Amino acid sequence: MTCHTGPPPEPDGQQDADATDAAFTSLLEDSAEELYEQAPCGYLSTLMDGTIAKINSTLLDWLGLSRSQAVGRMRFSDLLTVGGKLYHETHFAPMLQMQGEISGVALEIKTADKQRMPVLVTSKVKTSDTGEPLLIRTTVFDARDRRAYETELLRRRQTAEAAQRQAEVDRARLQEALAVLQQNLLPAVLPVIPGLEAGSYYHTASPDLLGGDFYDLFQLGADRWAFCLGDVCGKGPQAAAVTSLTRYTLRAAALHDPDPVAVLTTLNTVLHERYTSGDPRYCTAIYGLLQLEGDHADVHLAAGGHPSALIQRADGTAEFLPTPEGMLIGVLPTAHFTSARTRLMPGDTLLLYSDGLTEARIGPRRELYGDEALRAFAAARPAAGPQALITALSALLASFDDGLDDDTALLALGVPSRPDPASEYLTCAR
CATH class of the missing domain: 3.30.450.20 (PAS domain)
Known part of the structure; x- marks a missing residue:
């Protein structure tokens, strides 16, 4: 029999575990x-x-x-x-x-x-x-990568700021150019007509876009004047080109045959032939003749797809001069236009306007302003002549703020009121 002294040997598993722990600790x-x-x-x-x-x-x-x-x-x-x-x-x-x-x-x-x-x-x-x-x-x-990133961000920010400054300068120049071009599409000033008062106003909805609205007043003969107001579809340079063509076509047609229906018929032919293919263009317009006769003025006008003219009477009433069934100008080769006649007595004012006015959105519910609201507005104003009505309407347009998203043209013509005999007597008595 063999005798063993000392502690009993450890199991093989325990030795392996100890060796692993030592190696792991060293690692x-x-x-x-x-x-x-x-x-x-x-x-x-x-x-x-x-x-x-x-x-x-x-x-x-x-x-x-x-x-x-x-x-x-x-x-x-x-x-x-x-x-x-x-x-x-x-x-x-x-x-x-x-x-x-x-x-x-x-x-x-x-x-x-x-x-x-x-x-x-x-x-x-x-x-x-x-x-x-x-x-x-x-x-x-x-932090080199971060510095490079920050430097690039700074460079791009400076580039963006410089681009923004240049864009603001370019935008200001563009607006100035557009304003000049817009003015060239309208009469610089309305002519002074003895026995007649006239007023006009143009409201630009966006200074960055050329509008297609226009108006004009020009003489055809002794005491005989032609007037017009219209709205060309679209905005921008193309609309401006159509506006220019429309305005000067009306002038030329009026010299050939001043009858309102004949003038609009000629304009329809020109626009349809010029824009019949590729890029159709059309407009709405109202054109008329005004003949001064003594203390009153006889008006003969026709409209194509345009809102009816409004008359503010000296007696405090306001009424539309209907021109129903007048077709859009330039859409079809042959178009039907409706004419109407009226007489302006002393204190009466004839108002032409584009639909930017009546189609404005007002109030918290963004409701359409509408024709009836315009008639009531005119009836509520004193009959103080075309310029007074234009001034009141320009203030109204400004009050619409962002509810007015389309350009608006206004043209008002009227016969001045007769002096009050009582006031003349009091003046003479003094």
Whole structure:
């Protein structure tokens, strides 16, 4: 029989477990040191006065320094650029001393190739069990990509701001040019007509778009005048071209045959032939003749697809001059137009307008303003002549604010009121 002395042998499984634990512990220790040295960011520990006590290889590579050059010989602030060192001494270090920790501060270090390298620095004071500060641990992150990103963002922002400023300048120039062009589509001033008063107004819904509304007043003979107001479909340069063609076609047609129906028929033929293919264009218009006779004026007008003229009478009433069944101008080769006649007595005013006025949206429910509201508005105003009515309507248009999304043209013609005999008597008596 064999005798054994000493402790009994351990089982094979236990020996394997112990060997694994030892190997794992060694691996952890080796990995921690390697992670510290080869980390993608810089690590260093300094004494409280900033002297470097420990620094990892990553940061040394960035700086182009050997460990012997840095440890115990340099302070953290020596790694910084002149500006970074100044900021560290005046702001970073005092704040760290007061707070014990500071993170994400942007600084610059001097690299091995004498370049400035942007970094983000986080530092924390390590203290003893009694609260005494022992050392400072600092992490340095490479911020070159971030700096490049921020620089690009800044460049793009500056580019965008410059583009916006240029766009504002260009927009102002465009608006000025459009305003000049819009004015050229309308009479510079209305002619002065003895025995007749006239007023006009043009409201632009958008300063960035040319409107297609127009009006005109011109002489055909002694005491005989032609007037018109219309609305061309669309906006912009193409609509402006149609507006110009329409206005001068009306003038030319009136000189050939001033009859209102004949004039609109000629305009329909011209527009239909000019725009019949590819880009159809049409308009609505009202055209008329005004003959001055003594103290009154006889009016003969015709309309094609346009709102009826409104008459504000001297007695305080207001009424439309119907022109039903007048067709859009330029759509069909042959169109039917309706004419109407009236007489303007002293104090009466004839108002022509485009549908931007009556199709405005008002109130919280965005309701259509409408023809009846316009008639009531005119009836509620004193019959003080065309210019007074135009002034009141321009204020009304302004009150619609964003409810007015279309241009509006106004033209008012009237016979001045007779002087009040009683007031003339009182004047003479004085």
